[in-house]
Amino acid sequence: MSFFWQCLIDSLLLGGLYSLMSIGLSLGFGVTRIINFAHGEMIMFGAYGAYFASILLGVDPLLSLPLVAIVVAVTAAVLFKALIEKVLNAPHINQILLLFGISLALQNVAAILWTGDARSVATPYSLTAFEFETLLVPHGRVIAFVVAIILIIALFCWLRLSELGRATRAVAENGQAATLMGINVSRMYMLSFGINAALGAATGAISSFLLTITPFMGFHMLAKAFAIVVLGGLGSVPGTIIGAFALAFAETWVSYYVPEGNGWAEGVAFIVLLFVLTIRPKGILGQAEAVH
Amino acid sequence: MKLRIALYVLLAVVAVLLPLVAPPIVNNMILRVGSLVMLAISWNLAANAGLISLGHSAFWGLGSYAALLVANKLGWPFFASLVPAMIIGAASAAAIAVITGRLKGIFFAIAMLALSEGLRVIAVMTPDFTGGGAGVFIDQALRPTTQTVAMVTAFCAVACAAIAYLISLTPFHYACRAMRNNESVSEMLGINPLRFRIAVLSLSGAMASLAGGVNIWYSGFLDPMIGFDLHVTILAQIAPILGGIHTLAGPIIGAFATIGLSELTRVLLGEQGVSLLVYGLILVFSILYMPKGIVGTWNSWVEYRSRGASRAKVGATKAAPL
Numbered sequence: 197m198s199f200f201w202q203c204l205i206d207s208l209l210l211g212g213l214y215s216l217m218s219i220g221l222s223l224g225f226g227v228t229r230i231i232n233f234a235h236g237e238m239i240m241f242g243a244y245g246a247y248f249a250s251i252l253l254g255v256d257p258l259l260s261l262p263l264v265a266i267v268v269a270v271t272a273a274v275l276f277k278a279l280i281e282k283v284l285n286a287p288h289i290n291q292i293l294l295l296f297g298i299s300l301a302l303q304n305v306a307a308i309l310w311t312g313d314a315r316s317v318a319t320p321y322s323l324t325a326f327e328f329e330t331l332l333v334p335h336g337r338v339i340a341f342v343v344a345i346i347l348i349i350a351l352f353c354w355l356r357l358s359e360l361g362r363a364t365r366a367v368a369e370n371g372q373a374a375t376l377m378g379i380n381v382s383r384m385y386m387l388s389f390g391i392n393a394a395l396g397a398a399t400g401a402i403s404s405f406l407l408t409i410t411p412f413m414g415f416h417m418l419a420k421a422f423a424i425v426v427l428g429g430l431g432s433v434p435g436t437i438i439g440a441f442a443l444a445f446a447e448t449w450v451s452y453y454v455p456e457g458n459g460w461a462e463g464v465a466f467i468v469l470l471f472v473l474t475i476r477p478k479g480i481l482g483q484a485e486a487v488h
Numbered sequence: 489m490k491l492r493i494a495l496y497v498l499l500a501v502v503a504v505l506l507p508l509v510a511p512p513i514v515n516n517m518i519l520r521v522g523s524l525v526m527l528a529i530s531w532n533l534a535a536n537a538g539l540i541s542l543g544h545s546a547f548w549g550l551g552s553y554a555a556l557l558v559a560n561k562l563g564w565p566f567f568a569s570l571v572p573a574m575i576i577g578a579a580s581a582a583a584i585a586v587i588t589g590r591l592k593g594i595f596f597a598i599a600m601l602a603l604s605e606g607l608r609v610i611a612v613m614t615p616d617f618t619g620g621g622a623g624v625f626i627d628q629a630l631r632p633t634t635q636t637v638a639m640v641t642a643f644c645a646v647a648c649a650a651i652a653y654l655i656s657l658t659p660f661h662y663a664c665r666a667m668r669n670n671e672s673v674s675e676m677l678g679i680n681p682l683r684f685r686i687a688v689l690s691l692s693g694a695m696a697s698l699a700g701g702v703n704i705w706y707s708g709f710l711d712p713m714i715g716f717d718l719h720v721t722i723l724a725q726i727a728p729i730l731g732g733i734h735t736l737a738g739p740i741i742g743a744f745a746t747i748g749l750s751e752l753t754r755v756l757l758g759e760q761g762v763s764l765l766v767y768g769l770i771l772v773f774s775i776l777y778m779p780k781g782i783v784g785t786w787n788s789w790v791e792y793r794s795r796g797a798s799r800a801k802v803g804a805t806k807a808a809p810l
Contacts, residue, residue, distance in 0.1 A: 231594055233542075282776055288593040289540050290775050293729060296542060297771025300722060304765035415718070419605050422598045430594075459613045466606030473599055474587045 198330040203452045205333055211444035212341035213406070215348055215437045217399045218421035218428075220392030223351075226368040226431035227388040228284065233295035234275075235421065236414025237302040238393040241268050242400025243409045244310060250317045250404075257317055258343065261401040265394040272393030273386050280389070281382065299414070306411035314408040322405050340402040347398055348437070351391075355433075364388050368431070423465035427472050429479030438480055443468060500646040507638035515638040519706050521747050522641035523699045527720065528727035528739030529648045530695035533655075536734055537688040538668035540593050543600030544696050544724035546607055547577045549715035551697025552704040553611065553618060556626050566632045566640075570701045577697020578690040585689040589682065604716050611712035623711030626704060637706045644702060648695050649740060656736055664688060668734075696724070719764075726767050729774050732783030741782055 221235045242264050249260035279298065283290045321335035355361040366374040367384045375381050399417075407413065420443065428439030447464045451457035472479060503522075507515050527544060534541050551573035558564040558572050584603060588596045611618045618624070655661055667681050700720075704710055723746060731742020749770070753763045778785055 231598070279772060279776065286779075289535065289538070289733075290779060292540050292542070292593065292597050293725065293771055294775040296725075297768045297775065299768070301765055301768030301772060304762070304768060308762065308765065416605075419601060422602065426595075426598065456613065459609070463606050463609030463613070466602040466609065469602040470587060470599060470606070473591070473595060477589070477591050477595060 199452070202331055203448055205331065206337075206452075207445040207448035208441070209333075209337040209341045210448060211441035212344040213399065213403065214420070214424060214440035214444050216344035216395060216402070217417055218424040218436050218440055219348060219351065219433060220395035220399075221418075221421045222425045222428065222431060222436040223368075223395075223433055224388060224392040225425070226433070227364060228385050230280065230284070230291050230295065232389075232392065233292065233418065234299040234302060235392070235396050236416075236418030237299050237306075238268055238272060238396030238414070239400040239403070239417050240303070240306060240409075240411060240414035241271075242397030243404040243407075243413065244306065244400070245397065246401040246404040247315055247317050247409055250319075256319060257401050257404050258339070261343070261398055264401050265397045268397035269390040269394035273390035276386050276389040281385070284385070299418075303411050303414065310411065312411060314410050316408050317404045319405045336405050340406055343398070343402050347395065351395070352433075360384075360387065420465045423469040423472075425479075426469055426477075427479055429481040432479070432481040435479055435481030500649075503642045503646060504639055507635050507642065510638075512634065515634055517747070518638045519634075519641050519703070521743055522638070522645040523703050524723055524727055524743040524747060525645040525740050526641075526648045526695050526699035527724040528731070528743045529645075529652050530692045530699070531724040532728040532733060532735075532739045533652065533688055533695070534692040535728065536661075536668065537664040537685060538593055539685070539689065540597045541600045541692075541721075541724070542597045543602070543604035543721055545716045545718060545720035546600060546604035547581065547693045547696035548700035548703075548720045548724075549604065549607060549611070549712075549717075550576050550580055551700030552710050552715050554697070555701035555704050556624065556710050557618070559630050560624070560627050563627070563630070565630055566636070566705055569705075570640075570698060573701025574694040574698045577693040577695075577700075579693075581689040581693025582686050584693075585682070585686040604721065608712045608716035611715060619711070621712060623709055623714070626708050626710070628708075631705060631708060634706065637702060641699075641702050641706075644698055648698075649736075651691070651695075652736060652739075660684075660687075665734075722764070722767055726770060728781070730770060730781055732781030732785075733779075735781070735783045738781050738783045745782065 217239065220238070221232060224230070224232045224235070245264035245267065246257035246260050249255040249264065250257060253260075275298065279294065283294050319336065321339060324335045326333040326335065326338070353361075355365055363374070363379045363384055364387070366377065366379060367381055367388075371381055374384070403409075403417075424439040424443050425436055426439075427442060428435030428437070443465060446468060447461040450464050451461040454460050503518070507518055510518070527548065530547070531541055531544055554573040554576045555569040558569045559566075564572075580603070584596075584599055588599050612621045614620065615622070663684055667684060700715070707714075727742035727746045728739040729742065730745050731740065732738025746767075749766065750763050753766050757763075774781065780788065
């Protein structure tokens with residue numbers, strides 16, 4: 197029975213991280229109608245930012261997180277203004293390939309600057325855990341979960357309560373109507389791109405003490421985030437959270453109950469993705485019409 | 489026109505026969521360029537129908553594994569092994585076409601990415617069948633000479649180009665273009681998008697798998713990281729974009745240009761990461777400033793020259809649809 201509870205706790209904690217990882221991708225699609233293939237690199241830069249803050253300055257990843265997120269957000273906004281804005285009205289093909297190219301370039305800039313070596317941040321809470329009888333709950337994962345949930349709640353509050361958040365939702369719903377209401381759509385695009393990048397960087401910062409950091413970590417996380425976003429429904433933020441927890445549960449259960457499950461768990465995301473595309477391409481809460 | 493075709497045929501014959509007299513280093517080049525020509529034509533065919541593949545390594549890897557497995561487990565020789573390679577590529581492509589159904593480009597792109605990643609996980613996790621992460625060598629006794637493989641690569645590349653050319657003569661080509669521009673309208677005109685999509689993708693998948701299948705006989709070793717390498721995916725899209733997407737000559741010229749660029753960066757800068765960075769920058773640059781590629785830019789320039797600068801200025805501001 198404790199095996200069951202352990203599995204449940206693990207998937208819950210992983211679900212928090214996955215939610216934060218994919219929420220920016222989903223929100224970004226909702227607003228700009230562009231899939232950010234470079235979202236994984238925002239995560240990667242966040243992780244490296246936290247790593248260097250910890251190694252060079254001795255700052256804990258949780259403390260460096262806000263600064264790292266802001267730096268990545270500003271960089272992403274500049275990138276958006278300089279490159280991505282030019283293809284907003286171009287055919288899908290140009291958008292997909294441009295973002296893919298940016299992602300490829302960023303990955304390899306990181307690989308050249310920091311080599312392909314795997315790194316990770318050692319924190320006082322990396323190796324400790326709560327123990328309840330036979331259950332083991334690592335402190336690092338709990339902290340990451342709490343941070344992720346706080347950030348997601350903050351995002352919801354911002355979207356619901358602030359003027360800019362409401363404007364963001366208006367643009368996501370109908371860009372043309374938003375323009376008529378006097379919203380500066382192009383500035384909202386840039387803002388939302390920056391915020392989504394910040395969410396990615398925050399994911400990177402909290403995974404810096406959970407996972408290994410490499411220049412190519414973003415691609416694998418992006419592939420999983422795709423599965424989550426498609427499962428939840430492209431552009432739907434609540435759907436994304438449901439998708440994140442669903443994938444986390446599926447992966448954890450596979451790794452616990454299937455022989456050699458740890459390896460197979462890596463493939464769950466792709467099977468889920470192909471499965472969802474087959475039976476319900478608009479996802480749990482999404483509107484596939486938005487894509488047409 | 490006839491002279492032109494005769495010239496192409498002559499070039500093709502030279503390309504196929506060149507390995508007989510060329511030194512090994514040239515054969516190596518023929519293999520690399522030939523494989524990339526096949527991949528690029530295959531990618532461009534799918535792109536012609538509005539389908540952007542971000543996982544062409546899936547087809548490449550399936551072809552490689554199919555050829556390797558029938559050789560090692562069943563003792564099939566080089567030529568025979570290419571048949572199952574093509575069949576599995578076509579079949580998996582058809583399956584993806586059905587799965588992504590009537591969904592637009594973004595879903596197809598993501599599904600391809602997932603397919604190639606998912607296949608890699610499967611190849612790692614089934615070591616009894618595929619050799620797993622440790623990889624596996626192809627049966628040395630069955631391996632043909634590098635010369636033979638180079639000739640077959642050149643022949644297959646020429647065949648792919650010929651198929652692409654023949655398709656461009658049929659209404660199929662126009663159906664694809666209609667689909668790419670507006671699927672609903674093409675449907676109203678009586679085109680069944682799903683059937684076309686399955687046909688185009690099967691052909692595209694078969695070509696890419698064939699390239700993978702031929703290549704494994706040259707490299708001799710396969711593991712999941714090589715088979716489903718992101719590098720293949722990237723090369724498959726860089727070449728047609730650099731050369732000129734939706735054109736006939738584009739993928740071929742792009743394949744030469746891409747291999748040339750990768751050699752140049754290797755010689756000048758050395759590291760592997762640098763060449764990938766250059767690919768990324770080429771992709772960004774091409775999409776923003778040269779979306780029609782080398783061929784398209786050349787054509788516009790020729791048109792500009794022939795029309796005279798004064799009149800062209802009016803037309804030049806309006807970009808032609810892809």
